Amino acid sequence: MPIPPAANERTPDRVKNRPSWLVGRAHGISFGLLTSAFDASGTGLRPYHYRILSALEQWGAESQAALGRDTGIDPSDMTAALVELEGRELVERRVDPAHRRRNIVTITASGARMLRDLDRVIDGVQTALLAPLNEAERRQFTELLGRVVER
Secondary structure (H helix, E strand, O other): OOOOOOOOOOOOHHHHOOHHHHHHHHHHHHHHHHHHHHHHHOOOOOHHHHHHHHHHHHHOOEEHHHHHHHHOOOHHHHHHHHHHHHHOOOEEEEEEOOEEEEEEEEEOHHHHHHHHHHHHHHHHHHHHHOOOOOHHHHHHHHHHHHHHHHO
């Protein structure tokens, strides 16, 4: 997986070593790798589909609204994503009998199989993204980044 070049290869000295710049640049590289990998997978799915399937597999059936909140996906985007996943029979949506205006979403057996296939895509992206680091540095980088994000 090739690493996409920076939008501008020349970066001013007072900018290039600032953590906010480096995190933004790392995000751009990560996003490019994810997009390329999902395109190459031939599934027609995107990283947000992976997030939805992962959440359903881990936490079980959930209301569509709660799923959107838990995954950080906007309600209108969630609806469109679920229509796609439902059309591929990767999730099922059913009306909640206790609250007729609420949909309950579950992952299907096909969705669980697709999630395992997408795990390999995501694993490849992690390997490509962290290729400059040795194994100990990868663990340390991930731990430190987690601390920054969780603050």
